Amino acid sequence: MFDKTTWIRLPRNVVVGHGVLDQTVEAVSELHLHGRPLVVTSPTPRRVAADRVAADFEDAGEDPAVVEIETASFEAVQEVIAAAEEIDAGYLVGVGGGKAIDIAKMASHDIGRGFVSVPTAASHDGIVSGRGSVPEGDTRHSVAAEPPLAVIADTEILADAPWELTTAGCADIISNYTAIKDWRLANRLQNVEYHHYAAALAEMTAEMLVEEADSIKQGLEESAWAVVKALVSSGVAMSIADSSRPASGAEHLFSHQLDRMVPDAALHGHQVGVGTIVAEYLHGGNWRGVRDALSTIGAPTTAEELGIDEETVVAALTSAHEIRDRYTILGNGMSEAAAYEAVETTGVI
Ligand SMILES: NC(=O)C1=CN([C@@H]2O[C@H](COP(=O)(O)OP(=O)(O)OC[C@H]3O[C@@H](n4cnc5c(N)ncnc54)[C@H](O)[C@@H]3O)[C@@H](O)[C@H]2O)C=CC1
Ligand SMILES: O=C(CO)COP(=O)(O)O
Ligand SMILES: [Zn+2]
Numbered sequence: 001m002f003d004k005t006t007w008i009r010l011p012r013n014v015v016v017g018h019g020v021l022d023q024t025v026e027a028v029s030e031l032h033l034h035g036r037p038l039v040v041t042s043p044t045p046r047r048v049a050a051d052r053v054a055a056d057f058e059d060a061g062e063d064p065a066v067v068e069i070e071t072a073s074f075e076a077v078q079e080v081i082a083a084a085e086e087i088d089a090g091y092l093v094g095v096g097g098g099k100a101i102d103i104a105k106m107a108s109h110d111i112g113r114g115f116v117s118v119p120t121a122a123s124h125d126g127i128v129s130g131r132g133s134v135p136e137g138d139t140r141h142s143v144a145a146e147p148p149l150a151v152i153a154d155t156e157i158l159a160d161a162p163w164e165l166t167t168a169g170c171a172d173i174i175s176n177y178t179a180i181k182d183w184r185l186a187n188r189l190q191n192v193e194y195h196h197y198a199a200a201l202a203e204m205t206a207e208m209l210v211e212e213a214d215s216i217k218q219g220l221e222e223s224a225w226a227v228v229k230a231l232v233s234s235g236v237a238m239s240i241a242d243s244s245r246p247a248s249g250a251e252h253l254f255s256h257q258l259d260r261m262v263p264d265a266a267l268h269g270h271q272v273g274v275g276t277i278v279a280e281y282l283h284g285g286n287w288r289g290v291r292d293a294l295s296t297i298g299a300p301t302t303a304e305e306l307g308i309d310e311e312t313v314v315a316a317l318t319s320a321h322e323i324r325d326r327y328t329i330l331g332n333g334m335s336e337a338a339a340y341e342a343v344e345t346t347g348v349i
Contacts, residue, residue, distance in 0.1 A: 008240050009130055011117075013150040016228060018221065021154040024053050024118060025060045028093070031149050033114050035090015037064045040080050040104035045096030045120040049157055053095055053118060065089070072099040072134055080107035089113060091149075097165070098124035098133075098268060106132040108146035117148035121165040122158045122227040123269055125172050127151060128235025131244045140256040140323050142244045151232065158224035166227055167299040168269025170216060173230045174293055175251045175272045176206040176237075178279035182249030182328040190327045195241045202237035202246035205230050210289075213296040250282070250328035251275030253320035258308060260323070261316055266306040273299045274306055274348055278317065281346050282329045291346065303349050310349040314339045 013027045028037070037057050041050035046068060057064035067083040069076040080103055084092060091114035094104025101117055101124075108115035109132075119127045126133065130147030133140065158166070180199050187194035209216075209230045216223045237246040244252075254275035255268060273294045280287040291301050300306050303313045317339040321330040334342070343349045 007242070009147045010236060010239055011128060011148045011151050014232060015151065016153045016155065016225065016232075018156045019154060020152055021049055021052060021118070021157060022056070024093070024116075024152045025056045025062070027150045027152055028091075028116055029060075031114065033091045033149070036087050037062055037091055037093050038080070038084050038087060038089035039064055039066045039093045039095055040069065040100055040107070041066065041095040042069055042097070042100045045100060048161075049118060049120050049154070050095040053093060069100060069103050072102055074134060074136060076103045077106045077110065077134075080104065081111055084111055084113065091116065093118060095120060097121045098126050101126055102132045102134070102145070105130070105145035105148070106134070106143060109144060113146075114149050115146040117151045119151070119153055119228070120157055121161045122169040122224055122231060123165040123172070123267065124169060125231045125234035125238070125247050127153070127228070127231050129238035129244065130242065131238055133244070135256065135259055138260070138323070142248070142324070147239050153228045153232070155221050155224045155228065158228055159219070159221040163218040163298070164267060164270070166224060167297050168267040169227050169231055170209060170269070170297045171273025171276070171294055171299040172247070172269040173206050173209045173227075173234055174290060175249070175276045176202040176234060176247050177285075177290065178251050178276050178283065178329070179245065179247050179249035181283045181285065182279070183245045185329060186327040192245075192327065195246075198237045198241035198246045201240065202234055205233040205237065210293045213293050216297050218298070249326075250279040250320065250330045253323050253326065253328060253330065254278070254316055256323050257316040257320045258312070261312055262308055265308050266300070270300045270306060274301060274303070277301060277346050278342050278348060279329055281342055287346055302347065303343070310343070313343060313349065317342070
């Protein structure tokens with residue numbers, strides 16, 4: 001008997017454009033959700049967007065509550081769950097960067113409530129994905145999370161955010177190149193389940209962004225539009241795969257390890273971008289093309305531009321394979337000599 005089953009959970013409403021934050025209540029009312037909304041945010045996104053969203057829900061008679069989180073941690077997920085239980089929230093609205101959105105979607109998953117995603121920065125491809133990413137001790141978890149029922153991406157807000165957040169989002173997309181190579185390798189060597197369609201979508205998203213790299217410029221709302229479209233598409237690839245594999249390989253392991261060693265030293269996407277140059281080199285691929293695309297966009301390509309010293313970059317490379325059970329080109333680990341060779345050859349140091 002044929003017994004294969006697959007569930008693909010995608011957003012119903014994806015609203016992207018100038019000033020669409022004002023349409024959040026309308027996009028949500030279309031979903032026929034019931035109960036009070038809990039807006040999950042962090043300090044800056046609260047000022048930029050979340051207070052406006054809460055005020056609009058208030059005007060619509062929805063009696064919203066707001067909870068602020070500071071970090072991406074399991075403690076923060078518990079805080080949000082407690083806030084949701086206190087008001088008996090009907091659904092959660094994540095407003096912010098990758099961390100606030102991750103925490104909101106994980107809390108929604110745990111309490112079985114709907115989730116709505118309102119990104120304030122085009123900095124990461126977790127905008128749509130049904131995965132959450134949380135560090136814990138020496139490791140990093142990619143956990144099941146509630147995929148958004150709706151995404152409201154206001155390009156006016158995204159274009160107004162600090163430019164480095166947008167270049168970080170571009171680099172998070174470019175990393176799909178090596179993530180897919182690692183996924184194929186893991187499929188061949190370890191029989192890891194591989195989805196052609198999700199892989200093709202993630203790869204095409206990176207290709208389209210690189211083709212457009214010349215026109216992605218600070219101050220242009222069209223650029224925020226192009227990047228957020230790519231982030232949505234990459235998130236959809238993760239939702240199709242029900243795994244972050246289409247968008248996370250060795251370059252992400254490297255970034256996660258840097259987060260442990262030097263927390264908050266650089267943005268997720270920027271670390272991942274530098275990791276992509278090295279991972280592409282290790283795959284024997286066109287690492288110069290990756291480096292040139294990152295530098296055209298204005299994303300860091302060196303340890304110095306990340307603000308991280310050479311020894312830390314090498315130490316992160318040699319230990320990145322330990323952070324998670326995810327087979328990549330790093331195999332059982334790089335020696336220090338090989339790591340130095342890779343970063344020197346690619347100009348990362
Ligand atoms: N679940 C998933 O599939 C994915 C999860 N992630 C996770 O997302 C996180 C990285 O996301 P980021 O957005 O880089 O980090 P983040 O959420 O810490 O945001 C970076 C900074 O940008 C600020 N910010 C956000 N919007 C702003 C605006 N409009 N104006 C001014 N400042 C603004 C935030 O306050 C924060 O200080 C990591 O924890 C990463 O693991 C990243 C990709 C995919
Ligand atoms: O950052 C991500 C994809 O861009 C999520 O990946 P992880 O599963 O490695 O946390
Ligand atoms: Zn990422």
